[in-house]
Amino acid sequence: MFGGWIEWIGYAASVGIVISLLMTNMVKLRVINSIGCVLFVIYGVLVGAYPVVISNAAIVVINAYQLYKLSKEKN
Template identity: 40%
Template sequence: MNPEISTYVGYSASLFVVLSFILKDVRKIRIVNMIGCICFVIYGIFSGMLWPVIIPNGLVCLIQIYHLSAGNKGK
């Protein structure tokens, strides 16, 4: 991937994660945060396999998917 595109993916990842802290609806927070985490995983892969970026964001993404798929079962 072009290094410039990789940089834009990283900036968009940061934007989505920060945006998720502004929202109030938990479902929207999880979705926006998950998009940011996916972007960070892509950024980590295309920036030379940055495992400290890939692993935690991949795990957070899986956690978000779990909670989104669980729906309102726990409420």
């Protein structure tokens, strides 16, 4: 029914992204979304889906920048 361990990384990434969208706190949303995106980067590399790698790596960078900005606003 379900594939091997590589496919489970893709499922975990999807779950992470969905859970992040349920967050009302922006910091939690960005952190959980980044975890999901990192898992998608790993998944994309393993299956050779480089558009998945590039787009999710870019989202991780965007999330990191936004988290940096949020941390500066609190200080």
